[in-house]
Amino acid sequence: MAAQPKTIWDRLEDIPREILYGLLLITIILPMIYPIGFPVPISAEVQRWYNTIDALPAGSVVMIDFGYSGGGEPELAPMAVAVYHHLFKKGDIKVVTMSTSIEGPLLWEKAMLELNPAQYGKQYGVDYIHIGYIANVEAAMAAVGKSISATTTTDYKGTPLSQYSIMEGVDNAADFALLICYTTGGDQSEGWVRQWYTTYQTPYLSCVLAMMVPTMLPYQKAGQIVSVTSGAQAGQMELLVEVPGRGIKSADVITMTHLLCIAFVVVGNIAYFGKKFSGGKK
Amino acid sequence: MELASIIQIWLAALFTIWIYTIAFRDDAFFKFAEHTFVGAAAGHSIVYGVDNIIRYGWAPMTAGNMMYAVVFILGILLYTRFHQTYFWVSRVPLSVVVGIGIGLSMRTTVTSEFIAQIISTAQMKVLGLDAWTGFSNLLFIIIVLATVYFFIFTFPKAHGGSLGIISKVARYGMMAAFGYSFANTVLSRFNMIFGRIDYVMNTWLVLPYAMLALPVILLLAIYAMIPAERRPWPKKS
Known part of the structure; x- marks a missing residue:
């Protein structure tokens, strides 16, 4: 039996980890080279x-x-x-x-x-x-x-x-x-x-x-x-x-990586619900 | 900068890069770094173990405190577990170690982990505060009570019917707590990655030749990630 072609939702659910880690690496390195200067409120x-x-x-x-x-x-x-x-x-x-x-x-x-x-x-x-x-x-x-x-x-x-x-x-x-x-x-x-x-x-x-x-x-x-x-x-x-020191330097990186993490969660959910509503997942 | 420091920085940077290659694919450099780390950590622990025996056991004993001889005997007896007949003797020193550990922690556990927490929750105010704090405290008290209720397993009926709502509230509360824990775990991990990349970029890459070495190291790491049968060189006959 021929394998079913992968839908866009399948591809979104199975993004290779190399790409995810690559994006993470870029998100960490870029703010280190070009600091953004997000505010650091005192808790x-x-x-x-x-x-x-x-x-x-x-x-x-x-x-x-x-x-x-x-x-x-x-x-x-x-x-x-x-x-x-x-x-x-x-x-x-x-x-x-x-x-x-x-x-x-x-x-x-x-x-x-x-x-x-x-x-x-x-x-x-x-x-x-x-x-x-x-x-x-x-x-x-x-x-x-x-x-x-x-x-x-x-x-x-x-x-x-x-x-x-x-x-x-x-x-x-x-x-x-x-x-x-x-x-x-x-x-x-x-x-x-x-x-x-x-x-x-x-x-x-x-x-x-x-x-x-x-x-x-x-x-x-x-x-x-x-x-x-x-x-x-x-x-x-x-x-x-x-x-x-190092703590201040990490502020931009931590914020950016968390935004990336949220983006990953959103993409994962879009893929999950997209597949569900297109009949691919019960 | 001293030569020893330069070597240390180069090694630290190389091992950092090699360890992180596992994020992309398993390879020989990662394995080498992993095994080296395990070996170094074991060696370090042995050295400190021996140092501790000398500092806290041997030195006081040779200074005349013969009570430490008992500790030495108990320590040696731990190794009887490798003897087929007398392995049971090792249970004696083990029970002493466990007994001391439990005794030390138990003497204050009831106060610090039960009574103080119960008093703290019981003293929480709900009224006479700003709306948000009052609501937050109320929610806290409800979830604490519901979670304690959730773990009453003796009476299964306590979780059935309309009482099931309490377990549901407890589950939502625990899920929120686990979510908070997970989010903090992610934060911790990102912080650690940042720390290492910061070290590589600002401590190693500023050294002479490091910038030249970086592409070579990365290319070698990428090459090591390619499965042996797909490598362009050396060709398998």
């Missing part, structure tokens, strides 16, 4: 995040979990860098960083290269430090909350923590004014609620992959997290901190 979550850091009193110590993996770096790093800019710009804020992700220390080093803390006169071991990757997610959070010195005695490079002035008088969750977590894992973002907010009531800011935001919003609504943002909102933070 309530990012504003709340910014205000929380802005309200920190001088001398505060902040704990940061650099808990994302390499795959999440393009999304989360711009936000992490923008927030570090804010913390260091503010002046007398000390930042202790740890990682619940195995790749965390490497990615933190990369972020520090991008940030260049020396431009704010910040010194490693005096104003900021990385105490290393601490294994076993929630156990690590609980242990560090109880006592950093009992959990680890060295920083990520293996140097004893006792040699760094930043660690003087800083040992448990009560010594921190704020907790910030960047992560690609649900265990981490929810774990901090369980191990630090619920136990010590430490104010908590969480930055996760956009796909994780719906899971985290109930915690924000219940007041357990001050603000939940996604890495995709980094452009807004960069605007507030006045340090334009």
